[in-house]
Amino acid sequence: MDTKSDSLNNDDLRDLLKRCPAGTFEAALAFRKGQDVSKIETIVLGIIDRHLEPEQREILANSDDSLRMYEDLGMDSLTMLEIVMLIEQTLQVSIDNEELRDLRTLGDVKVYLDAKARGEEPPKRSKSYRIEEIASLMPHREPFLFLETARIDGSEAIATYKISGNEYFLEGHFKENPVFPASIMIEALGQLCVFFLLKGEDASLSSKVDPNTIFFTSCDGVKCRRICKPGDILTMKVQVSRIRHPLACFKGEINVEGERTAHAEEIKLAFDYFPVIDALEEEKMENGNSSRIAKNVDNELRNGSNGKVSKETTPDRFVKYEPNS
DSSP states (O other): OHHHHHHHHHHHHHHHTTTSOTTHHHHHHHHHHHOOGGGHHHHHHHHHHHTSOHHHHHHHHTOOTTOBTTTTTOOOHHHHHHHHHHHHHHHTOOOOHHHHTTOOBHHHHHHHHHHHHHTOOOOOOOEEEEHHHHHHHOSOOTTSOOOSEEEEETTEEEEEEEOOSOOGGGGGSSTTSOOOOHHHHHHHHHHHHHHHHHHOOOTTOOSOBOGGGOEEEEEEEEEEOSOOOTTOEEEEEEEEEEEETTEEEEEEEEEETTEEEEEEEEEEEEOOBOOOOOHHHHHHHHHHHHHHHHHHHHHHHHTTOTTOOOTTTSOTTSOOOOOOO
16 A cells, blocks of 8 residues: 555656656655655756756856856746745745745755755845845936845845946947946945845834935045956945934945955945824824814804805815805
8 A cells, every 4th residue: 555655656756857857856756765865956956957948057067056046047036936846846845935035046045955854944044135126126227226136144235236338338438448437336335335224124223214315425435446347247245334314324345256346435325214104193183183173163153254164264175164055
């Protein structure tokens, strides 16, 4: 009976992984029988490979754990979800969507699934955001948004931007020698500071910051040490120095391939919070206004206003009282 049941389960598993590379099914079978976590890497790589195009498979085959799922493989959110669903079925684990969004690299995925398979708590990761999420939060828009990926890690924010060579300002900076302007590098650092104010969890931020109230006020101690050109990837980092409403101060730096490119000793922004409306207080004010207006109406009628109530007594948002003649 058990043997027949195992055979049926094996057939289901084989059918589930039929389009995966050779060895994936065998690894999954070994994992299910003995919870052999050493097989997880083979299973994960096999399932990812199944969902890739030929050129993407070549990138995967020549990569290490630093491979970025979205940026390096060009994977979209829907494909990632399909991969996750198949991994869940194969390993018989449940993957939380909120935890999934912070798995950026192949190494992240392996470590996370290894912990899940062992029944352990997955490691905490910094919150990461892709270009779509960043654009939905920021007051800036293309072609003046210079953050492509970003993550928050405590009092720091880290982001990247690849100079494509198609930026509109490169047409005039400089002729036949496109150079990414140093002023735009500092602008990119400032945008990362804005991002931190919107998504960071610093104790000095007592409420949610309104993106339409954030403005650059000053920048000191700026130095640029390297020319940046199309193809370079700017890796930016800003760190909170101090925040006291309505000012926030940061320090920041940019690196390209590990080489320090630019830094700013202080970037200062002005900001404000979304207004907080106390519903109970608003109701009291409304009731107070209604009582005052009712009293004014009554007084005018008593004083012989011939059934007509003045506009001053009843603001436009209230209906005027005019009895039938």
